[in-house]
Amino acid sequence: MAKSKLLRMDNVLIVVEDLEAAKAFFLELGFELEGEAKVEGPTVDRLIDLQKVSATLVFMRTPDGHGRIELDKFHTPDAIRTGPEKAAVNELGIRRIMLAVDDIDELVARMLSHGAELVGEVVQYEDSYRLAYLRGPEGIIVGINEQLR
Incomplete structure (x- = not known):
């Protein structure tokens, strides 16, 4: 069996409480908004090993399109520090x-x-x-x- 090969790094996840403030910070730095989505349901629960997940995700990229971040705001369960x-x-x-x-x-x-x-x-x-x-x-x-x- 052939060894799996790393293709790229897609993004870095940052969990935040104040999604709008974090988004504004990265926009001011020069990141571009790529999109937003809400995720929830059993597939998400199984993926991250939490129950009753509901989160809003914001995807941002650097102007060259190579660097990406994902800002996540958890509605349930609450984010923890x-x-x-x-x-x-x-x-x-x-x-x-x-x-x-x-x-x-x-x-x-x-x-x-x-x-x-x-x-x-x-x-x-x-x-x-x-x-x-x-x-x-x-x-x-x-x-x-x-x-x-």
């Missing part, structure tokens, strides 16, 4: 997604004016990149990098 809302960057688990941008200063200023927080500072890594981490709604951390050469 097992750690702090503003987890430290070194907390175990998925902590951030990284995005390439063409003007880090403009994007940081714009996102801060829309309620995002700068986690640390905008830093330069050698002569290659400028990097920053932004925290948005639900404690979501997004890394941004601007290539210098």
Whole structure:
């Protein structure tokens, strides 16, 4: 039997309480809305091993069409938080997604004016990149990098 081959990564799931705030955050970052759907029923229950699931999903993509996220708002059962809302960057688990941008200063200023927080500072890594981490709604951390050469 031939070994299965990885074809691509389709998306990263982010479970949120305030779907509209999370959607607005990612739209402001430059993501594009791909679609929305409501899911429920026994097939969904079996897939994720929960009972009486009802959720709204929002699908978003980067402008190049390669990067995708899925924002999920659970109506039932309620979403749960097992750690702090503003987890430290070194907390175990998925902590951030990284995005390439063409003007880090403009994007940081714009996102801060829309309620995002700068986690640390905008830093330069050698002569290659400028990097920053932004925290948005639900404690979501997004890394941004601007290539210098």
